[in-house]
Amino acid sequence: MAAIVRLSSMYRRGITPLFYQSTLLAKPVAVPHKYQEQPHLLTARIHSSQALYAGSDSKAASLHWTAERALSIVLLAMGPVAYYSPGPAIDYSLAAALTLHGHWGLGQVLTDYVHGDTKIKMANAGLFLLSTVTFAGLCYFNYNDVGICKAVALLWSK
Known part of the structure; x- marks a missing residue:
């Protein structure tokens, strides 16, 4: 003291x-x-660039984080449901959820590692194209073949 x-x-x-x-x-x-007018005494300093700062009144980042976590929990619940009761509804739900999960994950990788306005725009365009082709391919597979659930079951049976 x-x-x-x-x-x-x-x-x-x-x-x-x-x-x-x-x-x-x-x-x-x-x-x-x-x-002394600062309300906190022992805190870490956080450095962020102005281009990435969304502002204190923006809830977009928090809502996006919450949506990512909710989708992860839904994907965890879809595994047992797909195993015990496979069907077209689960197949298309898995196609949408897996595509969105991959899109958000790769989007975070692009945010972390791609710099420069032109490069970011090209990378985001490529990501949207990849996500669209992935979702269309999974829907095509569900419609014209056995579906995601039965395909995984066939892989596990051998």
């Missing part, structure tokens, strides 16, 4: 200790007067 009081008295005089000059991970417990 005495060390905190001692540090706070040094801050009032304008003296900054050496180990508090570059705070990359956390702010010190004893905060100088000019920073």
Whole structure:
């Protein structure tokens, strides 16, 4: 406790200790007067680029994250349902859910690793084309062949 009081008295005089000059991970417990209006004392600094920042009033990222988690849970539930009662409804639901799950996953990979406006536009166009062809191919397979559920069952039976 005495060390905190001692540090706070040094801050009032304008003296900054050496180990508090570059705070990359956390702010010190004893905060100088000019920073006391901040409501948090021990927090990590988060750096983000302005192009990726959606704003504090935007709920799009949170809703997208929630939708991704809900789809993952639905896919987990579809496995046993597809095994015990295969049918066209489950086949087409699996086609849509698997395509959307893959689209969102590859979209996150593109967001992380593709940089530059032109490259991002080309990568997103390729992703939409890939997702469209995947969904159309799965629907074609469901309509003209045995379907996803029975195809997986046939693979497991051998």
